[in-house]
Each structure stands twice: as C-alpha cells, then as structure tokens.
Amino acid sequence: MPPRRIIIDTDPGQDDAVAILLALASPEEIEVLGIVAVAGNVPLPLTARNARVVCELAGRPEVPVFAGCDRPLAQPLVTAEHVHGKTGLDGADLPEPHMPLQARHGVDFIIGTLRAEPSGTVSLCCLGPLTDIATAFTRAPDIVPRVQEIVLMGGAYFEVGNITPAAEFNIYVDPEAADIVFRSGVPLTVVPLDLTHRALTSAARVQAFRDLGTPVGRAVAGWTDFFERFDREKYGSQGAPLHDPCAIARLIAPGLFSGRFVNVVIETRGDYTRGMTVADWWRVSGRAPNATFLRELDAEGFFALLTERIGRL
Ligand code: RIB
Ligand code: CA
DSSP states (O other): OOOEEEEEEEOOOHHHHHHHHHHHTOTTTEEEEEEEEOSSSSOHHHHHHHHHHHHHHTTOTTSOEEEOOSSOSSSOOOOOHHHHOSSSOTTSOOOOOOSOOOSSBHHHHHHHHHHHSOTTOEEEEEOSOSHHHHHHHHHOGGGGGGEEEEEEEOOOSTTOOSSSSSOOHHHHHOHHHHHHHHTSOOOEEEEOHHHHTTSBOOHHHHHHHHTTOSHHHHHHHHHHHHHHHHHHHHHOOSSOBOHHHHHHHHHHOGGGEEEEEEOEEEOOSOTTTTTOEEEOTTOOSOOOOOEEEEEEEOHHHHHHHHHHHHTTO
8 A cells, every 4th residue: 555645734733743753753654745834833933943843853854844824814813822832842852943944835835736746646634723725725726626635633523622612723723714624525534622532641651652762752752741731730631632643643544543424514603613613423414424523542552553653763
C-alpha cells in the first residue's frame, strides 16, 4: 500500500507538534508534502515558527513549511495561550529554527499542489481552524473535487464544547470557514472531542515518552505535562487529551477508530451556539450524510502506536 500523501494544516500547539512528529515518524504510511501554519492556538508568526521547530526536532528540515492565513474569514482571531502557553509550545525548551519559512503563501501551496498532483491522490489533514482550506476552496473551486479526503480534528457533539459550552476551538475560531469545508462535498472524516477525550495521557503514558531517552521523547513528555494542566483544572481529568495526533493516527491505523457516516452542519448564527458542529447522529434531520464522525478509540492501541513511532525519531 503506498503511503498517503498529505498536506498538514496546523496551529502548533503542543498537540499539533506531537501530531507532526507522528506523521514524520511514519514514512511507510504517510508522505508529508508540506506543512501550512495557520493562526489559531497562537498568532501566525508563532505557529509558523513552531512548525519549523518541530520539523527540526524530528531531523526533517527539508519539509517545506508555509505560512497560511493570519486571521479568520469573518471575525477577529481568538487564540488559546491559556491552554498552550505564550509560545504555543511551552513545556519544552527548544532552539529557534534555522530552516527557512517558504516565501509562497500556504494557500497558494495548497492550490498549486492539488492542481499539480493527480486528482484524488492528495489528502488534507487539518489540525487547526479551517481558514486556509476555506480560502483555497473559495479562490480555486476547481481543486475541491481533486481532494482525496479531509481528515480534521475539530468539532464536538455528545462531548459538547471546550472553548464555549457548545463549540470546539478549531471550529469556533472560524465557523464560516468550517461551514465552507463541511458543505464542500469533499470526503470528510471528523475527529471530534467525542473521540479525542478518550486519548488521555496519564503519568505512565507520559513516563513512557520520557523513558525513550531521546530529545524527542523528552520534548513530547514536557509538552504533554504542560498541556495536561488545562484539562485537569477544567475537567478534573487526569491526563491531557492528545487531540491532533488522533487525526494523524487515523491515517496510519484506521482500525483504532470507529464512528458513523452522518450529516454534520456548522452553526454560524446562534447567539450561544456559534461554532457548534451539529452532528445528526440519530439521523433524524433528513439531511444527507456528509462526514464520518468518529467517536470510539482503542486508546491503548493509540498510545502504543504513538510511543513506538515517537521512539523512531
Ligand atoms: O480543541 C482542540 C483543538 O484546538 C486542537 O487542535 C488544539 O491544538 C487546538 O487547535
Ligand atoms: Ca491544533
């Protein structure tokens, strides 16, 4: 089976960083064509820096990193330093990157790659707000049918929101962009909080990263330790949900996941529910299904895969 060829769109963020490492550690299953940083957890200059920090940590300075959009389509940027710290990668002390940021805009890279590669051979793995993807689809509608699949970390239904009572952060930051993507007709796999809240770190799981005895293992342990405190305070949960690595793991080991093909729409107007992913899990709306909405995870299998792959770097 040839590797899945993907573009990662991301707002690093500690969990994005672990997701990028997992992708770069899995060349048999994933070929990373490029990484596009988007404004989200922290502003774009930092997400564009952080993506390069992670590539260099992985020993992969040749991976092209681009800067995408610096603000949502229709509202001011909301960031999450309260979760990720001021730098977005608090928890591990890593050097400034030497590798260059590509001069080309990330949206132009997405459009150009989808036009240049054979139709249906490139997937988009989205780990942050969907601003870049929506901008690319609006600017170049011809690329929409050429996308093999979008696998995105975002949304929530039974688990409800993490940035508002109704909305998950990636969708909440840019609901208009999410609405464009969810209406696009592109094969869509959604990795929501309903699933990622089952991917909780624990002291033993963090120690397993540390026990790898490598700079990458130590960084991942430091990030997950830092990232955990928000969820422990908020949910009283022991452990940080490793949101974004679940989206990458879905491409590597789909058997770890299960869900349902249902209709999912984005609330863009509700005073209290703006940014909510309304998943018609019980199929009562009559609206056509448009997304595989994942809900179940083999957490032990996920962490075994993640730890083994991180250990390769
Ligand atoms: O709600 C979790 C998502 O928002 C993750 O992608 C995290 O990195 C933040 O972007
Ligand atoms: Ca993210």
